[in-house]
Amino acid sequence: MLKPTIVTLFFIFCFAFVQAQDTSNVYTKEFTFITENDNYNFTKKDRYYSNGVFLRYQWLAKNISSSRLATKLHRIEAGQMIYNPHLNRRSLEQVLEQQDRPYAGWLYASYGQTNVFNDERILQFDGAVGILGPGAKGKEVQTNYHKIIGLYKLYGWENQVQNEMGVNASVRYYQPLIAATKTFSLHATGKATLGNTFTNASAGVLLKLGKLEDEQYSAYWSGRLGQSKQEQRHQTEFIFFLEPMLMAQAYNATVQGGLFREDKGNYTSELNPFIYIVKTGIILSNRQTSFSAYYHIKQREAKTMIEPFEVYGAFAFSIRFR
Template identity: 30%
Template sequence: MQALSRTLYWVRKAAYITILSLSVCNLYGQQRYELKIASANDNYCLNLHDGYYTNGLFICVNYLPHLRVATDSVHKLVKVIASYQAGQMMFTPESIRNLSADQIDRPFAGYLFIQKGMTFLYRRGHVLTTNVSLGMIGPASLAQQTQVLIHRAFDLNIPKLWSYQVKNEVGLNLQLQYWHELVPLSQSRRWFDLHGTAQMTLGNTFINGSAGVLFQWGRFEKPAQSSLYEARLERHASTRNKVVEFYGFFHPTYQYQVYNATVEGRILGSNAGSILSSVEPWVYRHDVGIVYSQNRWTAQLMYSLKSREAVSMRHAEQYITILTAYCL
């Protein structure tokens, strides 16, 4: 608990310094940053369920990097956005109430990470994102301490079997994501959009690939200015009136996973003492969400349904993500 308290203290201190620094930049007209906070939890579904992917918290700063990238009408690239992100993900069995070791149908696991990302937005509506993350699974992820702290604060059941969680391992992962516009978006038609999507992750924590289709409907900007791709940042924001965005999206995907350390344990070293599982190779997931953006603010509510990612899991998992972002 002391380690968690120290960690939370430094996270709060870093967030305060970041907000103060970005606010100073805002006073001098440098509106090139976005602070984003997202929280994911299965309890947001109001189904009194607490298991599988049970909690996620992410803090991200997006910004326009100082790159000499040609983005005029002759070139294909419109905008480049860089980001830094820190996050924690928590996984538990289907239920933590009166749990015994033989009832653990999904390994206890946590994933704590930092990430550097670059997003490239192209004139024809295509988007490419690259991410490199450094993280930790196992007790060093502080997932157990976080869950105990939250459950004590809200007078919930305290899980007893975190001693069976996956072992510590440092993970380095590379992720590529690509959105390919299938229906050209014109100035006169901004109510519907369709993208083919692809994603690949390679590292010693996750190895997988997925493909899907992204449907978007409502009032929204082109991808290079849309909040869906975190692209509302402008180098000269004061000279451009941002369109109010209010839209929904539906994103079904199929994923093939080769390795998942939160399910199978670490690659290197012994996993003795952990209760683990094999992965389900094929995983279906869909995300349904609604987004509202006006001026500097963006708010998003997204529901996710995901089929079993571990052979031992009894059911599919579902959770809701709440996101808010503010441009500075």
């Protein structure tokens, strides 16, 4: 996989270049590219949540029906997520001997909304449909990418979970705990997902520090859409964020196999019912572009997993249009 430093420099260059082109326009549409990978933590290993690639398009609602809403955004997204066990690059025999979670691919498309209220509450929801298993092409993407850039040979994809169509719905709610300032914001968070691929619920807090815009214009929610130059507090918004959460897991098909399948695959695992997740990172944004870099620290999802937790990094770049 690409080294994090190369990816970081590329996105920073794009951010700086487009920032210089910023005008007085009000932007109403946004395109975002996101890449997540466990190699972004410098381990040089493919394990657990190994790779994710996402394309997202968001646009500002033309009409807001409720006087309580400050901003309403629509979004569509397509993505692929790839999961590996702890060891997958020495021999097939060694992989099968030490396999501690299934191989899995998840390919999906979704539609969602972000609603920012006048009192700084945020409500987000999404509906997704996709395919789990060989139909998600996780094996093909990962093995061909390794061949192209000359990385090690992969073993064990024969033990991926079987095909199943997935339908999932999720909701995320953020309740302000104190009034936000120009440098500080604190929300209580609650999230839930229901479906035959993922079913879970989590609760925690979201802390934001830095040079912050009003919540309705915060790049954390892609809120720079609709913001005029006169409404911005800072030429460049800087956000450091920390979001620790406790999750209760009811089902995860990437670990347990398809919910409605009798033949789930050659290898499945039992879930840990409760896990913690910590997400932290930075966001740099002007009205036309945003760059994000963040880490996830996640307790092992499956009881069989060798490592006590997994760490993966991510980079995102957004550009906005009229």
